[in-house]
Amino acid sequence: MAGLLKKPVKIALVQLASGSDKAANLKHAREKVLEAASSGAEIVVLPECFNSPYGTQYFPKYAEQLLPSPPSEEQAPSFYALAAMARDAGVFLIGGSIPEREVVGKAGTEEKEKEGKEKEKLYNTSLVFGRKGELLATHRKVHLFDIDIPGGITFMESEVLSPGNKVTIVDFEGYGKVGLGICYDVRFPELAMVAARKGAWGVFYPGAFNTTTGPLHWRLLGQSRAVDNQVYVAMCSPARDESASYRAWGHSLVADPMGKVLGEAGEGEEIIYAELDGAEIEKTRKGIPVSEQRRFEVYPDVSKGAVKYEEDP
Numbered sequence: 001m002a003g004l005l006k007k008p009v010k011i012a013l014v015q016l017a018s019g020s021d022k023a024a025n026l027k028h029a030r031e032k033v034l035e036a037a038s039s040g041a042e043i044v045v046l047p048e049c050f051n052s053p054y055g056t057q058y059f060p061k062y063a064e065q066l067l068p069s070p071p072s073e074e075q076a077p078s079f080y081a082l083a084a085m086a087r088d089a090g091v092f093l094i095g096g097s098i099p100e101r102e103v104v105g106k107a108g109t110e111e112k113e114k115e116g117k118e119k120e121k122l123y124n125t126s127l128v129f130g131r132k133g134e135l136l137a138t139h140r141k142v143h144l145f146d147i148d149i150p151g152g153i154t155f156m157e158s159e160v161l162s163p164g165n166k167v168t169i170v171d172f173e174g175y176g177k178v179g180l181g182i183c184y185d186v187r188f189p190e191l192a193m194v195a196a197r198k199g200a201w202g203v204f205y206p207g208a209f210n211t212t213t214g215p216l217h218w219r220l221l222g223q224s225r226a227v228d229n230q231v232y233v234a235m236c237s238p239a240r241d242e243s244a245s246y247r248a249w250g251h252s253l254v255a256d257p258m259g260k261v262l263g264e265a266g267e268g269e270e271i272i273y274a275e276l277d278g279a280e281i282e283k284t285r286k287g288i289p290v291s292e293q294r295r296f297e298v299y300p301d302v303s304k305g306a307v308k309y310e311e312d313p
């Protein structure tokens, strides 16, 4: 009987060096996706904000309007570039993420007259394409990256972005299902847990950690989500640009269901490849059968905090 991952698959994480020129970033991403495909990769992943520098000041300028779908080529060049990369490379493509603009109030509506202008929302959005260039899924970053570490880093995505509101699971025909998150989403075990409980064999995170939290947390979180759920986890970062206002940690990596890191990049531009085999999931789950040992009567609905807790006498 085929397992969750129906057949072995080679994946590639493109730790891309991007700059401020969107057209150049798209062209460069295309070269790297084609390179990964010619090395045998069947699923290719790009980093968070692969078509722009990463930073709240950049989101409005680089944002593309994806709705209504399909968008116009003029308003969403990255959508069309990604679809063409997937099609021409013949791969499943997790297209990192791009800033997305959603126009909320329509011109000429009562709302517009009241407000005096159209309202818009911005998201950090990942687009996933199939081998014929068809759009398979859209994930808007659910947990916005708002942190304040004195002497380290302050970053407030929520000053500019709105959060997405759904768990995203994509079915890669012939391989099975994977969950999708964007960067800070990896800190919330629930997204990966829901995807795994719904039959995902892996969870993929385009991400761009930073040089304060990256050294301690990036690898640890990837391994944790893999071990929690006994699935593969892949995290794909941009290459570090020392001259950028936000210096990405890099270190794109793949962890197996035991938490072993199968491959990890350095800080520069690099493609990481890994061969994934569903037998590893089954072996891990057979040896350590946590999913059969859960005690839901002790923690019936963790998501609402409705867990009975009695202090020790």
Ligand SMILES: NC(=O)CCC(=O)C(=O)O
Pocket: 048, 144, 145, 182, 183, 184, 185, 187, 207, 208, 209, 210, 213, 214, 217
């Ligand atoms: N782009 C992000 O969401 C960064 C997340 C991050 O660096 C973290 O520490 O979490």
